[in-house]
Amino acid sequence: MAILHLMVGLPGSGKTTEAIRLEKEYHAIRFTPDEWHLKLFGNDFSGQWPDEVHDQRHSKVEQLMWETGKKMLA
Known part of the structure; x- marks a missing residue:
């Protein structure tokens, strides 16, 4: 049975740290939006x-992550 952990929280609240811990503990696949964003678009967090450009890119990252996650859980 597949398990999906969703992390939600404010910036700097420890989401990535906890996701890394879960990834190691469960030999899981970790989906971290910032990492996908950097690989697809480079660092556009600099302002x-x-x-609106950043928001459009972030929406695309989220869409790709959900599509990939759904395929993995199917």
């Missing part, structure tokens, strides 16, 4: 891009 050099308008918020």
